[in-house]
Amino acid sequence: MTLLVALTVGLLFAIGIFQMLQRNVIRSLIGLMILANAVNLFLLSTGAYEGLEAAYTTADQPSSDPLPQALILTAIVISMGGTAFILAMLIIISARYKTADMDEVDRLKK
Amino acid sequence: MFSSNVLVVLPILIPLTGAAVAILLRKRRGWQAGWTLATMIASMVFSFLLLAAVWRGGEPLVFQSGGWPAPFGISLVADMLSAVFVVMTQLVMVTGILYAVGSKDKVVTYPTFYPLFLTLATGLTGAMLTGDLFNMYVFAELLVISGTILTAISDDRFGTEAAYKYFYISLLASFFMLLAIGSLYAGYGTLNMASLAANIATKEVSPLLWPAIGFLMATFMIKSAVFPFHFWQPDFHTAAPTAVSAMLSSVVVKLGVYGFLRMTTLLFVAQAPTIRAILIVLGIIGVIFGGLSALGTHNVKRMLAYSTLAQVGFILIGVGWGTALSITAAIIFAFNHSIIKAAMLMLAGYVASRASVKSAAFDIVTGVGRPLPAAGFLFFLGSLALAGIPPTNGFVSKMLFFDSGIRAEGYGALLLVGLASIFTLMYTVRAFQRIWWQKPAEGISTKGSGDRLLAPAILVTLIMVLGIWAQPLVAAAQWTSAWLGDPALYIQAVLGG
Numbered sequence: 001m002t003l004l005v006a007l008t009v010g011l012l013f014a015i016g017i018f019q020m021l022q023r024n025v026i027r028s029l030i031g032l033m034i035l036a037n038a039v040n041l042f043l044l045s046t047g048a049y050e051g052l053e054a055a056y057t058t059a060d061q062p063s064s065d066p067l068p069q070a071l072i073l074t075a076i077v078i079s080m081g082g083t084a085f086i087l088a089m090l091i092i093i094s095a096r097y098k099t100a101d102m103d104e105v106d107r108l109k110k
Numbered sequence: 111m112f113s114s115n116v117l118v119v120l121p122i123l124i125p126l127t128g129a130a131v132a133i134l135l136r137k138r139r140g141w142q143a144g145w146t147l148a149t150m151i152a153s154m155v156f157s158f159l160l161l162a163a164v165w166r167g168g169e170p171l172v173f174q175s176g177g178w179p180a181p182f183g184i185s186l187v188a189d190m191l192s193a194v195f196v197v198m199t200q201l202v203m204v205t206g207i208l209y210a211v212g213s214k215d216k217v218v219t220y221p222t223f224y225p226l227f228l229t230l231a232t233g234l235t236g237a238m239l240t241g242d243l244f245n246m247y248v249f250a251e252l253l254v255i256s257g258t259i260l261t262a263i264s265d266d267r268f269g270t271e272a273a274y275k276y277f278y279i280s281l282l283a284s285f286f287m288l289l290a291i292g293s294l295y296a297g298y299g300t301l302n303m304a305s306l307a308a309n310i311a312t313k314e315v316s317p318l319l320w321p322a323i324g325f326l327m328a329t330f331m332i333k334s335a336v337f338p339f340h341f342w343q344p345d346f347h348t349a350a351p352t353a354v355s356a357m358l359s360s361v362v363v364k365l366g367v368y369g370f371l372r373m374t375t376l377l378f379v380a381q382a383p384t385i386r387a388i389l390i391v392l393g394i395i396g397v398i399f400g401g402l403s404a405l406g407t408h409n410v411k412r413m414l415a416y417s418t419l420a421q422v423g424f425i426l427i428g429v430g431w432g433t434a435l436s437i438t439a440a441i442i443f444a445f446n447h448s449i450i451k452a453a454m455l456m457l458a459g460y461v462a463s464r465a466s467v468k469s470a471a472f473d474i475v476t477g478v479g480r481p482l483p484a485a486g487f488l489f490f491l492g493s494l495a496l497a498g499i500p501p502t503n504g505f506v507s508k509m510l511f512f513d514s515g516i517r518a519e520g521y522g523a524l525l526l527v528g529l530a531s532i533f534t535l536m537y538t539v540r541a542f543q544r545i546w547w548q549k550p551a552e553g554i555s556t557k558g559s560g561d562r563l564l565a566p567a568i569l570v571t572l573i574m575v576l577g578i579w580a581q582p583l584v585a586a587a588q589w590t591s592a593w594l595g596d597p598a599l600y601i602q603a604v605l606g607g
Contacts, residue, residue: 032281039288046296068295071244075288078251082281085255089262089274096270105271 005045012038023102025090029083036079040072117160118173118188121196122236124153129228136221143211146224150207150231154200157235161193165589170603172241180605181305187241189600190590191441195238195368198445199361201572202452203231205565209456210353212562214463215265217351223260227354230256234361238368241604243294243301247287250333250365254280257358261350265468272349276342283332290325293318304604307376307597323378323385326369334366334422337395344403347415348470352459352561355411359418360452364444367422370429371437375594376601382432390430394526396423401533410458410470410541414451417496417534421447424531427523428511434591436514441587443507446576450495450504453569456561457489461545463560472541477550485563486546488570493538495573498531503576506584 016038019031047065057063097105128149135142164171170189174180188196207227210218217223233253240246254277262273295301297316298309310319328339335343347359370389374382400420407413425447428440462470465478479486491502498508508531515524550556576583593599 028278032278035285036281039285039292043288043292043295046292047299067301068292071288071291071295074244074248078248078284079281081255082251082277085258086274086277086281089270089277092262092270093274 002045005041009038009042009045012041025094025100025102025105028102029086029090032086033079033083036075036083040075043068043072043075114163114167115171115173117156117163118171118186118239119175120156121153121160121200122186122232122239124149124156125228125231125235128153129225129232132225132228133222139219142221142224143207143218146228147204147207147211149228150200150204153231153235154197154204157193157196157200160188161197161586164188164190164193165586170593170600172603181300181302184245185241185302185304185604186239187304187600187604188239189603190586190593191368191371192238194441194445194586194590195364196235198364198448199234199238200231202361202448202569203227203234203357205452205456205569206353206357208568209356209459209561209565210351212564213351213353213459214559214561215351215353217260217263217265218353220263223263226256226260230260230354230357230362234365237365241303243291243303243306247284247291250287251284253362253365254284257350257354257362260354261346261358264349264351264354266349266351268345269349269351272342272345276346279332279339279342283329286325286332287329290322290329293322293325297322302604303372303376304601307379308601308605310377311379311597319378319381323373323381326373326377327385327388330366330369330373331392332366333369334363334426335419336366336392336422336426337399337419340396340399340419343419344407344412344415347418347455348409348412352411352456352462355415356452356455356459359415359455360448360450363418363422364448367425367429367440367444370426371440371594374429374432375437376597379597386430386432388430389426390520390523393423393426393430394523396420396426397527397530398423401530401537404537405533405540408472410461410472410475410545411455412470413537413541414455414458417537418447418451420530420534421451421496424511424527427520427527428514431514431518431520433514433518434588434595435510436518437591437594438584438587439507439510439514441590442510442583445583445587446495446503446507446573449569449572449576450492450502453566453573454489454492454496456566456569457485457492458541460485460561460563460566461489464557466554466557472544473551474554476544477548477554478556479546480550481556482546485566486542488563488566489542489546491570491573492566493535493542495577496538497535499535501574501577503573503580503583505577506580510584 016035173186236249258273258277297318332339404413404416428436495502495504498504
């Protein structure tokens, strides 16, 4: 299970970084979202499933760690806000430049 | 009336509540501006009270939110470092709002401008006061999102483009921070900074410790725009509205400096020599690269943004030397640079608001300053401060910096940095000559009205006051550096016993 999670996190990171480096802004945004999920999965692997019981039961068994789950919940909410905001900016930029190619959005440098 | 621990929360809570109320006031722009200014001033007063309480109390003030004891709940901690940085932040933020109130930009008329300004202050203050790594991530996100929106709605046509660039790179920064948080949690089972520091010092070294250090360093390097993560900063700070860019380039970049100070003096004390060696190299590159790039720009605001790269380089070298004196120098340098850079950017924005086209590009503002001698005088004093010439506060910080460098025997770094700091004088004098001495080109005239000069005037007054009467700041910084030399003080105050 640990190996599987590790491989998944690694694979997601690879895909995310590859997509993020694409010139197309939509693809690079998708890459960013995949990266966010890779990070969340990594957080989950730091101990969310070490016990079998939920943290709030009174059962006398090793309970699973609630903290990574709380962290991921917060991270998901924040990255959702961030993604929505990036999409909004992309609409403005692509309407102004009439392109989704990042290399053509370069008037700032001139 | 209330225990002094509540003071720790107030500089965060007041602007946050104020932002909520300011949204309700969106239909009445005058009220909204007045309310925002009043909120920020109240918050600043409480941050000064906080500094006084921490200073007089002789130990860090801790607020355990929700009453949960330390490693389980979120603690807000104000030691001298946090208190001094919070005072710096809120002081500059007040003048930023003051500038926005007197500004003719279209952006200040947007209903969300002032609320976002307050959440920017909340995020920065919170990130500096929190004693929990994940909470710092949340506040840093609040800061980033507010700052980016404020830039995206800028009058500058390229605001959105610059904001996109910045948001992209800072989302990466937050991934780095989450990875660091995950690594530290997996290794040491806590995210409270005090208990993390205690665990890292006493428990065996986790294999994830060095990756966590690397991720955290990358995070703070992006936050402070340190080479090689600097490329977003000049675009972003040039395109932002003047009032906002004065905040971004002065106090917001100090979050990374704060992070590095916490890393080397609290979290990773045993690993600090390696971190410090890297910081010195990065700082030298920043000073030289920032200075050269500032010389080569064609825009006053862009020049000042590059100059921030150089000045942050100085601070990082101070942190990197790591002696008590050099940390004192770094804190004073950070405080003074915030005031100087905010004043200079506001003056650049003031000149741009009087130009025929609203831009700070040299070929547009050349000669525009000739009918504005008051702004010229302030800009001249600001340039002296930036270059470190007495009787300004810039002199105090540069002198302490070089003094600490000689005592730390960092001669190689001193030589390079000393040469590079001549660039400062060159580019500020060049900007001064072009705006206030040269004749304007054909058909370029100065507009009769523009932004108000009150906010930069206050800041320049502060520059002079802190230059002549530097004793309180130096004493505070020395006391801070003495506290940082003993991480047990912080750990004990948070964990108790």
